[in-house]
Amino acid sequence: MPNWNKNIGLLSLVIIVSLFSEKVYGIDHVTFRRGGTTTTVSGKTVVEAEDGGQMVMTANGHYWLITAEEIIDSYSDEATFKLYDSKELEKELLSEFSDKYRVTHTDHFVICHNTTDHYAKWCGLLFESLYEEYYKLLGGKGLKVDDVETPMVVLLFNSKMEYERYSRAELGDATDNIIGFYSQKTNRIAFYDLTGVDKEYLGKKVKFRTQIRHILKQPQAERLVATLIHEATHQIILNSGLQKRYADIPLWIAEGLAVYFESPNMRKTNGWNTPGRVNRSRLIQFRQYGKNRPANSVETLIQNNTRCANSETAADAYAEAWALTHYLFKKREKDFIPYLKELSKREPLVEYTKQERLDDFRKYFGDELDKFDKSFLRYVSRLR
Secondary structure: OEEOOOOHHHHHHHOOOOOEOOOOOOOEEEEEEEOOEEEEEEEEEEEEOOOOOEEEEEOOOOEEEEOHHHEEEEEEOOOOOOOOOHHHHHHHHHHHOOOOOEEEEOOOEEEEEOOOHHHHHHHHHHHHHHHHHHHHHHHHOOOOOOOOOOOEEEEEEOOHHHHHHHHHHHHHHHHHHOOEEEEOOOOEEEEEOOOOOHHHHOOOOOOHHHHHHHHHOOOOHHHHHHHHHHHHHHHHHHHHOOOOOOEOOOHHHHHHHHHHHHOOOOOOOOOOOOOOOOOHHHHHHHHHHHOOOOOOHHHHHHHOOHHHHOOOOHHHHHHHHHHHHHHHHHHOHHHHHHHHHHHHOOOEOOOOOHHHHHHHHHHHHOOOHHHHHHHHHHHHHOOO
8 A cells, every 4th residue: 555644743834825836947945954964955846835844755756744833944946856776776775775786677667676586576567567458447537647757666575574664664563564655755665575585586597487477376376466566556656647746636536546556466477467457355355344334334435534544444444445436437437537637626725525525426427326326336246
């Protein structure tokens, strides 16, 4: 899952008064003090609040959310802001991590890893396949999806310990239960090899296909592939303009799209090949949930993020989000695509109230949610 809730306390100070800035040229320099430490960041101001708070994107794609009270100094120069290219990202990553890490490049990703080169290559093939299918599906349906401005960063760790050391600063204790995540703050995705097989090949010479077949035969392989695709889908969505980072997008649709893409296909060489397959694990979960599903389930899913964000209800909520997204793509596409276009207009840090969420959904799918729900459930009951 993406790291949606980091800095939520900070967001609440800015959310009501945030204004989106269209400034493209010039580099903004902001010096601020937080937790006894003075920091200066330089980049592009993405959001400037009426009270003086700022959200600044630096050249490596990181977002810094700074309250007015923290700012010591702020000024702009006339230099042209530009995001790092793949070589600049590689240089920064190798400086940040130890000399045990290497960098692998693909057309749209920069992969920093201490795994084997074969494992990094396999992940790169998965991500590029996803990238191609994403643009084919959504661009082919008339949605505006842009080519990414700069390569997207992927971190691959050869052990859970290395992964937790990196991710704990953002995920806290949740690190123990999350095998991969996308961060809106850093615009990176990070994973470790859940199967544990890759470490067996470190320093050994073996054919690429032999190693990957061994990984994909492991019991944990389906979950690994699903997580890799799921988090990379979040990353591509938020870098292609379909959604904006830190926009108040309903979690059910953000996660629904990711789970729509994630379903593995272990019959294929790389473990995945296309979005929209019936997601067996999500379907089973939804049918279990259906035994005690409340009549207003769709309404509560649409209205707020609570069910998706709460660890006790998230599994059922994600399953329903998958089922709902599958239904909308397959049976209500002519209404779903305009709805996705509507959501793509939402700007960073602007609140999306419960009533607005419900009103927008009804605008595209009708006022009678009871009738909608019955049609939705009939569709899901026929899935196999």
